[in-house]
Amino acid sequence: MPTSERLVTVGFAKVLLVVNALVPAALLVWGAQAGTLGVNPVSYALHTTGLLALLALISSLAITPLRRLTGWSRLIAVRRALGLLAFGYVLAHLGIYFVLDRELDVGGLLAEIWARQYLLIGAIGVLAMVPLAITSTDGMVARLGGRRWKLLHRLAYVAAGAGVVHFYLLVKSDVSRPRVFAIVLVGLLGYRAVAHYVDLRRAARRPPAPRLAGATRPRFWSGRLRVAAIFDESADVRTFRLTAEDGGPLPFDYQAGQYLNLVLIIGEHRVRRSYTIASSPTRRDYCEVTIKRKADGWVSGHLHDTLAVGSTLQVAAPAGRFVFAGDADVPRIVLLAGGVGITPMMSMIRSLTDRAWPGHIHLLYAVRTGGDVVFAEELRYLAARFPNLHVCVTISGDDDAWTGDRGYISAELLRREVPELTSAPIWLCGPQPMMDAVTDPARARGCPRRGSTPRRSCRRRPSSRAPPRPRRPRSTTPAGSPPSSSGAPASASSCRWSPRSSTAPSRPASTCPTSVAPASAASARRGAVGG
DSSP, rough: OOHHHHHSHHHHHHHHHHHHHOOOOOOHHHHHHOSOOOOOOHHHHHHHHHHHHHHHHHHHHHHHHHHHHHHOOOGGGGGGHHHHHHHHHHHHHHHHHIIITTOOOHHHHHHHHHHHHHHHHHHHHHHHHHHHTTTOHHHHHHOOHHHHHHHHHHHHHHHHHHHHHHHHHHHOOOOOHHHHHHHHHHHHHHHHHHHHHHHHHHHHOOOOOOTTTTOOSSSEEEEEEOOOOOOOTTTEEEEEEEEETSSSSSSOOTTTTTTEEEEEEEETEEEEEEEEEOOOTTTTTTTEEEEEEEEEEOHHHHHHHOOTTOOEEEEEEEEOOOOOOOOOTTTTEEEEEEEHHHHHHHHHHHHHHHTTHHHHHHHEEESGGGGGOOHHHHHHHHHHOTTTTEEEEEEOOOOOTOOOOSSOOHHHHHHHOOTTGGSSOEEEEHHHHHHHHHHHHHHHTTOOOOSSSOHHHHHHHOTTOOOOOOOOOOSOOOSOOOOOOOOOOOOOOOOOOOOOOOOOOOOOOGSSSOOOOOOOOHEEEHHHHOO
């Protein structure tokens, strides 16, 4: 985590903002009691509260552009507080006018608003802010859903525009300050339009993500793939890179998060297993499965012991709906993984970073010890390279060398690591105890079990098209189940990561998209094997 984010927590930033924003209100009350507001104290109070409301509202609209330009993702945590402060000052502005200027005369107030253009425009701005304030809670975000909530809150631009026009029509002579507000607001609107256009252009230039429907290659494929490389991720986890037997592109398309089915002959037994594809679908020449060797794992042990470069496997692929293709209208996603349940998350992360997806990716990764962190070096590298990737690792076991987070994924950890959690889709994959434990903190933050804020689990459904039919996994993790742990990884740029604790060698840059091979013996060995 960057130093600035480590020193200032989200809670402290909100408290600091509110305290500072209420100082002018306290001074105004003090001045009214002391009689130091000038010859027309009501006019002075109206002008001050209106100006403060407009400042807070414009500041809230500037948060998203500042976040995108600077990469300071935690700025988003104070946006709603600024909006509520703006609404509070608007109510104070209206209350002072109604109580002290119109002397509680409702009929006179309505007649005055209808007769004066600047008051009518100001009233429109106030009405536009009412639904924004009502829907500012986490519960309302979850009820409306992220997309509808964002659409509704574009009314903030209507409110800001009405406030600027109201201010301009109100002043008699010096219009310099209303003009400054107008210039800033037009700049923010212009930035929004340009950013939207740039996002559309990037999406148009970006090669489409592999899709199950409409692909030029078979929707479901069955045949043999060759083991082209084997990588040791940790003491009991290996990655097997699979390619077409003829050395060409893969004979099927898949989406990040899907899995494939293996048909194996072990002795006299024919067995089937499903394994998540850990590689990125943007890499069309190969796919990778990362398998943990279980102590009592008959199939995982067989694969670890017998597969070698050049071996072939009977594969049926792809299958599964545990996917995310990088929707342009999703500002952030949350990936919660435990043990080797990291594999579908790694496929998503590799795919999204390959395509420079602009949204924020929050990975919380739980393992028992530092040595169980899979893809440690690659996660560290990608987080340093892509500021929108936020990785947090926590361990649940004993590891004296670990200096990062400890314990399980909790509501506190979610609050600390993921701003605007209730509006973000969540993907869960890990051992069943971890899945059950994570559900409670997620629901505590307002994430519904069903509805517009998706929370997906990696339980697999066998594909009816697969010949032969794969056996349904006994847990929510890929076969060769992960350790029972819960926590989250950290990265060089955004989290508490203990380099000493990560003893497992990780994938070199030559085997992962967009990376440069780390200068280590393990990496060099892998580069030679992976080719």
